[in-house]
Amino acid sequence: MSKAVEENYPAIDSWRCDTCGKQVSVQEGYVIWNSNGPDRDFRIIHKSRCDDKDLSSSMALSDLVGADGIATLLSFLTVGSLAYVPDGLSGDKEINLTDFADLFRRLHVPNYERARRHFGDPRIRDFVGGWNERAMYMPEELADIAAVGEAKRDD
Numbered sequence: 001m002s003k004a005v006e007e008n009y010p011a012i013d014s015w016r017c018d019t020c021g022k023q024v025s026v027q028e029g030y031v032i033w034n035s036n037g038p039d040r041d042f043r044i045i046h047k048s049r050c051d052d053k054d055l056s057s058s059m060a061l062s063d064l065v066g067a068d069g070i071a072t073l074l075s076f077l078t079v080g081s082l083a084y085v086p087d088g089l090s091g092d093k094e095i096n097l098t099d100f101a102d103l104f105r106r107l108h109v110p111n112y113e114r115a116r117r118h119f120g121d122p123r124i125r126d127f128v129g130g131w132n133e134r135a136m137y138m139p140e141e142l143a144d145i146a147a148v149g150e151a152k153r154d155d
């Protein structure tokens with residue numbers, strides 16, 4: 001049994017607002033993005049008060065968590081095998097996968113949101129040196145990354 005199942009991580013219920021930097025709960029959160037072109041610029045914000053009218057699409061954060069949220073997020077990638085796609089066209093959507101994975105992990109991978117704010121810290125770059133791209137995004141390792149980022153600097 002995987003560590004994640006053993007520990008039964010609680011559902012993620014708090015994020016950091018990309019506009020004001022304060023905590024956002026699932027009840028007050030909204031996700032906004034640009035629906036034109038592959039760079040969606042996904043942002044998690046406080047509904048209304050931290051909105052950016054330049055971004056044309058929005059959805060309640062509560063609609064993007066849990067199993068329904070995963071199903072919704074996957075519809076951002078492809079229309080899937082059930083939907084009709086005319087011959088010669090693709091059901092795959094034009095989307096920056098790095099941006100998508102960042103949003104998906106923020107919403108669904110335990111400790112990612114906590115670790116993410118430290119990704120620019122040079123100590124984190126040193127810490128994950130040599131780790132593979134799966135390991136560095138696993139919940140337990142993300143907790144370790146967050147701890148390094150949250151530790152007081154020596155200097």
Ligand SMILES: [Zn+2]
Nearest residue numbers: 017020046050
């Ligand atoms: Zn805010």
